[in-house]
Amino acid sequence: MLRPKGLAIDIDGTITYRNRSLNCKAVEALRKVKIPVVLATGNISCFARTAAKLIGVSDIVICENGGIVRFSYDGDDIVLGDISKCLKAAEILKEYFEIEFLDAEYRKSEVCLRRNFPIEEARKILHDAKLDVKIVDSGFAYHIMDAKVSKGRALEYIADELGISPKEFAAIGDSENDIDLIKAAGLGIAVGDADLKLKMEADVVVSKKNGDGVVEALELLGLI
Numbered sequence: 001m002l003r004p005k006g007l008a009i010d011i012d013g014t015i016t017y018r019n020r021s022l023n024c025k026a027v028e029a030l031r032k033v034k035i036p037v038v039l040a041t042g043n044i045s046c047f048a049r050t051a052a053k054l055i056g057v058s059d060i061v062i063c064e065n066g067g068i069v070r071f072s073y074d075g076d077d078i079v080l081g082d083i084s085k086c087l088k089a090a091e092i093l094k095e096y097f098e099i100e101f102l103d104a105e106y107r108k109s110e111v112c113l114r115r116n117f118p119i120e121e122a123r124k125i126l127h128d129a130k131l132d133v134k135i136v137d138s139g140f141a142y143h144i145m146d147a148k149v150s151k152g153r154a155l156e157y158i159a160d161e162l163g164i165s166p167k168e169f170a171a172i173g174d175s176e177n178d179i180d181l182i183k184a185a186g187l188g189i190a191v192g193d194a195d196l197k198l199k200m201e202a203d204v205v206v207s208k209k210n211g212d213g214v215v216e217a218l219e220l221l222g223l224i
């Protein structure tokens with residue numbers, strides 16, 4: 001890929017360590033990047049917009065795994081996912097498992113659950129329920145999402161608004177919830193300690209872990 005025109009980057013496990021604290025080397029490197037850096041996360045919108053502001057990257061953010069996009073810090077959430085079917089799905093899962101909701105009062109497009117039940121079993125149950133939802137593992141939480149939502153679809157939405165192709169973006173991630181993102185981008189990168197499922201879909205797998213891998217990727221792309 002020639003120099004990308006934008007960079008979409010995951011937060012947890014990509015620019016953070018496993019305990020979710022920021023890798024400051026990645027933050028310093030991202031601040032040097034001259035093209036728009038779009039955070040693309042499963043986290044809620046107030047978390048994502050604050051993280052973007054504090055890290056010092058673009059105000060354009062993808063939140064709730066693509067269920068929400070925002071174009072400015074003071075702007076509105078654009079909701080791309082239907083939370084009602086995700087809530088119905090959660091009600092069904094409640095009959096089988098002791099599920100625990102995360103950030104429920106803030107989520108607008110999806111349901112986030114603690115990773116304390118067997119996801120493959122849940123997938124089968126939701127598949128049979130025909131609710132048009134999917135359940136995705138970020139490595140930090142399980143997310144019940146509208147089937148049409150993904151970080152990749154949100155990147156396409158943002159690129160369209162910016163008048164550039166999503167293929168002119170590079171993307172970096174660590175988990176299953178980044179697969180569609182790295183596929184939508186022109187160049188998909190997995191950090192060294194990424195989930196195997198993501199590594200298999202990536203164009204490039206860097207050798208270093210999380211934020212150190214981000215610095216390695218930015219050097220490789222000629223962005224720093």
Ligand SMILES: O=C(O)COP(=O)(O)O
Binds near residue numbers: 011040140142175
């Ligand atoms: O919200 C999560 O579960 C993890 O968030 P991430 O997409 O930034 O890794």
Ligand SMILES: [Mg+2]
Binds near residue numbers: 012013139173174175
């Ligand atoms: Mg992640």
